[in-house]
Amino acid sequence: MAGRRAKGRREVASVQHSEGDRRDFLYLATGATAAIGAGAAIWPFISQLAPDAGTIAAGAPIEIDLAAIPDGGQIKILWRGKPYFVRSRTEAEIKAAVDVEMSALRDPQPDAARVKEGHAKWLVIAANCTHLGCVPLGNQGDYGGWFCPCHGSHFDTSGRIRKGPAPTNLPVPQYTFISDTRIRITGAAATV
Structure with missing residues (x-):
């Protein structure tokens, strides 16, 4: 039984490590999407400050x-x-x-x-x-x-x-x- 627990812990530990990788990826993907969205929303305000072609x-x-x-x-x-x-x-x-x-x-x-x-x-x-x-x-x-x-x-x-x-x-x-x-x-x- 001790062997099973050790083996189970390893599996849990590897599952937790795998869930941490997914969570980190989701945080990074969400942050990148938010940054791109914020940039897209702000760009018209920044570009209107430039002089026109005329x-x-x-x-x-x-x-x-x-x-x-x-x-x-x-x-x-x-x-x-x-x-x-x-x-x-x-x-x-x-x-x-x-x-x-x-x-x-x-x-x-x-x-x-x-x-x-x-x-x-x-x-x-x-x-x-x-x-x-x-x-x-x-x-x-x-x-x-x-x-x-x-x-x-x-x-x-x-x-x-x-x-x-x-x-x-x-x-x-x-x-x-x-x-x-x-x-x-x-x-x-x-x-x-």
Whole structure:
């Protein structure tokens, strides 16, 4: 009988050890499931704190293909929520902009300071009138540049104020030529 008890105890001991392993496994499985569930429940709250794709994209530089803009034509783009003009100037428009007497300008700035060296054909400017922020119309006005119909400001083919209430020229943003037919705008135009 003593042998049976010893044998029975061994069986009980091994059964208890086996039940302990199962209990430990169940605790671990339950804890892991709870942790995954808690993570899944909290994730939407954490992810909503991140900026949206529009905000991330708004700070990125923008590249513009110039090949599609005909001579004398322009495009208007939106970058960082603000409009910009990219204009392909004709030889006559460039000559008119270069030949202006600086004393005739309200905000004197030579054409060469408003375009990139070797790329006088391309003018990139902010598309908001410096008077009250209206968007001027291209290829119009007394000087063939832009005309703001809201308050009557006239800009020449270099985006310089020539007539009307606007106090300063249309600002030029920071941009670089990637190739002869492609630019990258990297910084906003200086505000007035």
